[in-house]
Amino acid sequence: MRVVNSSTSDFLHNNVKVFRSRVSKTAWQGISVAIIALTVATAAVAYLESGQISIASLLEAQRTNFALWILDIVPFIFAFWGQYSSTVLAYEASAMVMDQTQELRDKADSFEKQARHSITHDLLTDMPNKELFYDRVEQHIVSPRGQTIFSVLLIEVSNYKEISDTLGRNSSDSLIKQIAVRLESAFPSPYSIARLESNTFSLLVSEELSERSVLELAESVHRVLHDAFFVEKVKVSAQANIGIVHFPLHGTDVDTLVQRAGIALYMAQNSNKGSAVYDSSFDAHSPKQLTLMSDLSHALENQELELYYQPKVKVSDGSISGAEALVRWNHPKHGLLGPDQFIPLMERTRLIQGLTLWVIQEGFSQCAEWHRTGLDIILSINLSAKDLNNPELPDLISGIKGATGINPAWITLEITESSIMTDPDAAMGIIRRIHDMGFQFSIDDYGTGYSSLSYLKSLPLKELKIDRSFVSDILRDESDAVIVNATINLAHNLGLEVTAEGVEDQATLELLKEEGCDLAQGFHLGRPMPQSEFNQWCSENR
Numbered sequence: 001m002r003v004v005n006s007s008t009s010d011f012l013h014n015n016v017k018v019f020r021s022r023v024s025k026t027a028w029q030g031i032s033v034a035i036i037a038l039t040v041a042t043a044a045v046a047y048l049e050s051g052q053i054s055i056a057s058l059l060e061a062q063r064t065n066f067a068l069w070i071l072d073i074v075p076f077i078f079a080f081w082g083q084y085s086s087t088v089l090a091y092e093a094s095a096m097v098m099d100q101t102q103e104l105r106d107k108a109d110s111f112e113k114q115a116r117h118s119i120t121h122d123l124l125t126d127m128p129n130k131e132l133f134y135d136r137v138e139q140h141i142v143s144p145r146g147q148t149i150f151s152v153l154l155i156e157v158s159n160y161k162e163i164s165d166t167l168g169r170n171s172s173d174s175l176i177k178q179i180a181v182r183l184e185s186a187f188p189s190p191y192s193i194a195r196l197e198s199n200t201f202s203l204l205v206s207e208e209l210s211e212r213s214v215l216e217l218a219e220s221v222h223r224v225l226h227d228a229f230f231v232e233k234v235k236v237s238a239q240a241n242i243g244i245v246h247f248p249l250h251g252t253d254v255d256t257l258v259q260r261a262g263i264a265l266y267m268a269q270n271s272n273k274g275s276a277v278y279d280s281s282f283d284a285h286s287p288k289q290l291t292l293m294s295d296l297s298h299a300l301e302n303q304e305l306e307l308y309y310q311p312k313v314k315v316s317d318g319s320i321s322g323a324e325a326l327v328r329w330n331h332p333k334h335g336l337l338g339p340d341q342f343i344p345l346m347e348r349t350r351l352i353q354g355l356t357l358w359v360i361q362e363g364f365s366q367c368a369e370w371h372r373t374g375l376d377i378i379l380s381i382n383l384s385a386k387d388l389n390n391p392e393l394p395d396l397i398s399g400i401k402g403a404t405g406i407n408p409a410w411i412t413l414e415i416t417e418s419s420i421m422t423d424p425d426a427a428m429g430i431i432r433r434i435h436d437m438g439f440q441f442s443i444d445d446y447g448t449g450y451s452s453l454s455y456l457k458s459l460p461l462k463e464l465k466i467d468r469s470f471v472s473d474i475l476r477d478e479s480d481a482v483i484v485n486a487t488i489n490l491a492h493n494l495g496l497e498v499t500a501e502g503v504e505d506q507a508t509l510e511l512l513k514e515e516g517c518d519l520a521q522g523f524h525l526g527r528p529m530p531q532s533e534f535n536q537w538c539s540e541n542r
Helices: 002-050 054-062 067-121 130-142 158-168 169-186 210-226 254-269 293-299 352-371 393-404 417-421 424-436 453-458 480-495 504-515 530-540
Strands: 151-157 190-193 198-205 229-231 233-234 238-247 274-276 305-314 321-330 334-338 378-382 410-417 440-446 461-466 497-500
Touching: 002 054, 067 130, 067 210, 130 151, 130 198, 130 238, 130 254, 130 453, 151 169, 151 210, 151 254, 158 169, 169 190, 169 198, 198 210, 210 238, 210 274, 238 497, 254 274, 254 293, 293 321, 305 352, 305 378, 305 530, 321 352, 352 378, 352 393, 352 410, 352 440, 393 424, 410 417, 410 461, 410 497, 417 424, 417 440, 424 440, 461 480, 480 497, 480 504
Parallel strands: 238 274, 321 378, 378 410, 410 440, 440 461, 461 497
Antiparallel strands: 151 198, 151 238, 190 198, 229 233, 305 321, 321 334
16 A cells, blocks of 8 residues: 555656646746836836936836835746646646546456456356356366365256247347346355356356255256246246256266266256256166267367368359368267267367367368369368357467468358357457458358348358258249249349259259359269368369
């Protein structure tokens, strides 16, 4: 405190000196004017009284004229008053500057706190978000000396999608806010509650609970959410399922705990109780996709993932234009797995960010190699919703670009309409940063998401991909044919290329050619292939 007071005093003293020097200058100007006026008045009186101006007449005028005596006092009054006023004004001005400076500092501190808060808290509910929740769990794991025993409850509002589809996004957001308020009021500290996903919450219990106690806690969660919610005067009921895990019994790291809580949550969905504690026996009775969760964290470490490439050809002449990178998992037990079998599971954890980083590294390196060997194609790489909410993604891409020597014009990053809607402002900011580096973007699976024309207009897009669900039946379904035609015309009017997915036969390809479609991909043109087979395919189809 003494240091602060001393620095404040020095700051005030220095400011006063500056202000006083400026105000004193004005005061001295006033004194100079007063002295000149006195001199002129004395000379005038001397001349009027004696008819001449001399030292003797000036002294005589000063000695005998009362009015000059008063004028003699004026410079001294100016000097005293000027110095006094300059000091007062200097202190007041300096104090004002200090007040305004402190106000700016307070505002800057407030903005900094808000920024830090927004990184670790959910924007809708102001609850801790997934990152803060994971951090708190990890802190419990490492302290003290790994001897802590705690539980995690994964709470999912199972009918959230139905409510959102029926009442709209704003109404479903209102429901989530009300649920958050109930949970926070029902489970204050030392409980720690977070919102992990759109309809998923977590409850961290930082103490050892018996099996009976933890089930009673889950039942209390159900009671908290039992009473009806009112959303825009509509009575709504929230149905919850709860998956429960214990540390260290069910896992020794946060990803494993969350994965197994997800397994327990799945079992809870199929039970009458609506809650379940994880048990290893669940793995034998749950679907294969769910049992894969425990193996996901080792897939990258064990180099079990591989990129396959599916050709994209020009509809006009059948020549190759590019390829889409599609990840495959060479599972030691289940064999070759497609992305639909494990990508959704990875998106529930932070593993998806590691997968994206690996795909970008592998894809950029391979594309650079193709161009070095004279194969001039554009590689498409998919980004998930989680990627578009990762503020580090532009810097990661920039680093990989520099390391591989890739030309951004050789890469198209595919995003879905729904991935943008999770946090539109954040997603748009990340997309623009990456686009500023020279990378192009494509809307994947167009027509299956929000299909918002406002986003098509504002996004820096190069391409629009028509989903296979519309393309596969255009020969038999007139509605699909109309949708494909309208989409092609819309994209061309917006200056975008159009790629049709799911082309399974020559007749479909010919119809797309008549409609003016630019590019196509599908099993009729080429299946996803390992890198060596893709290179061979390219050499045979050039």
